[in-house]
Ligand SMILES: Nc1ncnc2c1ncn2[C@@H]1O[C@H](COP(=O)(O)OP(=O)(O)OP(=O)(O)O)[C@@H](O)[C@H]1O
């Protein structure tokens with residue numbers, strides 16, 4: 133039996149209409165999140181991970197616009213909903229944790245204010261009850277002295293604390309799906325591990341599904357069930373975490389993995405991916421990765437590779453995927 | 466053992482108490498810092514005016530029959546023969562008793578306090594009306610413009626405001642007088658009152674005041690509107706880009722809460738600075754506006770007093786304006802602390 137999907141995105145297309153031209157930030161992305169799983173959304177900076185998350189909530193900032201696709205959440209297309217209906221879904225059904233804890237809390241309101249506000253928006257409770265709930269949430273995200281800390285303002289708290297609070301706010305109405313946009317990128321390494329551990333536990337405790345966005349392969353390895361690799365606004369490869377690490381087929385995924393520092397790596401040099409992510413106003417034709425790809429052939433510049441299931445549950449968007457599959461790392465040129 | 470909620474309420478009230486008293490301390494500290502500043506400014510102006518020239522020479526210069534002895538007596542009468550430090554200390558001593566001296570030139574020595582009181586009221590009336598209206602109009606327009614960045618509405622607002630800031634106020638004032646007073650005859654040419662009560666509209670003094678106030682207030686409002694619109698717009702745009710706005714939207718808050726609670730409070734911080742700074746210049750009376758509309762305000766009085774080397778009036782107005790500017794500063798600081806908790810707590 134196929135696992136049930138809580139979220140299914142089909143052909144999502146989100147463009148930014150800037151003065152310089154149309155930025156094709158997300159260009160035909162399809163992905164799905166299964167009930168109870170953590171999907172890792174991985175890719176370099178600028179590959180469209182955040183824009184994908186914001187598109188799901190339909191809060192893409194101007195001049196961005198979702199121009200095509202379907203976002204099916206629990207069987208209903210979010211793109212067909214009204215703004216009012218979406219407000220009922222945001223924070224309550226689907227919650228979002230943004231990239232930078234330092235800036236995701238409003239500096240001029242107390243934490244109590246910012247937490248109770250969300251609770252009262254989605255639940256029919258009094259101020260005092262909301263406050264009690266907020267304090268409970270503080271306990272949930274393991275903050276000491278919740279009764280005191282809750283009256284603080286953001287500038288009085290450390291980065292790790294702020295991220296815990298951002299998590300508390302996101303979880304305040306028991307969402308079914310959590311979109312965590314690089315929740316640990318801007319934190320110290322030790323704090324990173326704590327926060328990841330916390331999120332993992334909370335996810336289990338609350339039975340949520342989660343999309344974990346990151347550009348760090350190391351982060352997803354420990355947390356995600358499946359991984360979705362994005363490059364320049366498109367999906368390159370989807371598979372279980374195990375498969376991605378053991379048998380990556382897309383050259384971009386391979387390059388990403390080789391760029392991860394690793395203790396086992398002894399004297400081998402850490403590889404970097406040559407070049408930079410392309411300009412998304414006029415992206416390369418065909419496969420968007422081909423100008424940086426070691427394995428590119430002439431055809432790559434003209435054919436947009438479709439995402440095909442190369443083995444069960446393993447999808448790759450590369451015309452040479454089959455060769456890689458059969459010959460392992462032996463493929464050259 | 467107290468229940469959880471009781472403990473919680475106790476802690477809450479304790480923290481509120483601390484926040485309040487820290488605010489009091491903050492205000493007191495600001496006040497203490499203002500006192501030396503006030504005297505510093507006073508010394509500079511006092512010395513500078515007294516180096517500008519000799520008022521007795523100016524008063525008697527056109528009188529060919531005046532004797533050197535009479536001049537001497539006048540100088541003595543005004544106390545200008547005393548050493549500067551003595552004059553200053555005497556001035557400060559009298560100021561502390563509420564006496565700012567008498568004018569050399571106006572109506573046989575009118576007390577400066579009376580003069581400043583009368584003229585300042587007119588300045589306040591005009592400037593506060595214009596400032597209130599311009600803020601009331603500019604803030605919503607600026608917000609709307611920012612929310613609809615690059616739309617036709619935004620383009621119109623931005624262009625109009627830019628043009629608006631470029632038109633000098635005396636030009637706008639003269640054009641307004643030309644159209645509405647000269648051609649249409651709807652409003653008076655200037656001044657704050659009709660001299661003749663029989664000319665009061667509907668025989669009402671209040672109506673007469675409003676009738677005189679209308680044109681200069683409208684012109685000033687428009688002059689002040691444009692920069693505030695641009696400031697609110699750019700400040701709002703900056704804030705709307707912030708992560709916490711995205712996070713607020715992502716929590717399902719209504720657009721109204723996002724804009725008028727989360728964004729506005731932050732966007733107002735630079736506006737408070739602007740208004741605070743502006744307030745100083747405004748109380749100095751915006752001499753140009755007052756000149757164009759022949760408005761009996763502090764600005765006009767100041768310019769006239771300088772022309773006549775009327776020392777007590779110059780110093781008196783300086784004292785008044787300085788106090789007001791410092792007061793405005795204090796209010797600004799308090800407004801800051803109210804809006805932004807990062808300032809409240811060191
Ligand atoms: N407001 C905007 N205006 C114009 N272009 C934008 C805007 N926001 C994002 N983009 C473009 O969309 C593309 C994808 O951006 P996105 O933020 O989704 O990247 P990301 O994968 O989240 O990267 P990062 O790891 O840096 O967060 C980028 O090329 C970016 O330039």
Ligand SMILES: [Mg+2]
Pocket residue numbers: 181182183231313
């Ligand atoms: Mg991002």
